Amino acid sequence: MRFDIITVLPGLLESPFAHSILLRAQKKGIAEIQVHNLRDYATNKQKSVDDYPYGGGSGMIMTVEPFANCINHLKTQREYDEVIFMTPDGETLNQHIANQLSIKENVMVLCGHYKGIDQRIRDNFVTREISVGDYVLSGGELPAAVLVDAVVRLIPGVLSDETSALSDSFQDGLLDAPLYTRPAEWNGQAVPPILLSGNAGEIEKWRHEQALERTKQRRPDLLS
Template structure:
């Protein structure tokens, strides 16, 4: 699976993709993550990619030409399933969206900055708009990294335990049950006996009950 991320701050994405699961996925050849500097596609001498908004107002707006040039160059090399724009007014990212994207082949992700991007980019090129929450960040780079992380871990072979992603929170519209590890008794605080019983069917039933109860308490909206 390939991700092409277009940004004015490529250095901001170096660390998230160079460690842990995302690094291993790339080394295994299961995911390819390519970051493109939008300024490389600017036609201006100063490599500027933004300008004042028509109609006045504060802030700067990212111009259409650099995005169009970069997207055009990428599409000339391969077909893309989606062109995603990270924006606070997009559809909020959830596990279902991550699952859906994980079966795609090639994705382009656009990272906005400043006051936003020229609406024509969204109208002409973008196929999906995603938000990571009801708040505003300085740019789309961190949200893009979140999308890539959420999707890559679902690709078969990325996680050492193939079933791990299937039991994560939200996969069944439930939060995950409590988890424990050694020691079984820490200063009088014991692991629930059922988890030490070795009776897998009862353990699974306990975990499901715990997941339901935790969801009722913390996210009752999921049960609807």
């Protein structure tokens, strides 16, 4: 799977993709992540990518030409299953969306900055708009990193234990059950005996009950 990320701040994305699972996925050749500097596609001598909004108002708007030039250039090299714009007014990222995207082949991600981007980019190029929550960040770079991480870990071969992602919170509509590992007793607190019983059926039943109870307490909206 390939991600092409367009941003005015490529350095902000160097670290998230250079460690842990995302790095291993790239080394294995399972995922490819390319970051493109939007200023390289600016049409003026100053390499500026923003301008004042028509109609007045505060803030600066990212202009049409740099995005259009970069998108069109990338599209000459491959077809894209999705062109995603990270924006607070998009659909909220969840596990279902991550699952959908994990079976795609080529995905382009646009990172806004300043006040936002010219609506004509959204109208002409964007196929999906995604938010990471009901709040505003300085730009779309961190949300893009979140999106890529959520999707890449689902691709077969990325995780050492491929069943691990299938048992994560939200995969079955529930939060995950409490988790324990060694030691079996710590500061007078013992691991629930059922987890030490070796009875796979009873352990699975216990985990489901715990997941259901935790979801009722913390995210009852998921049960609806």
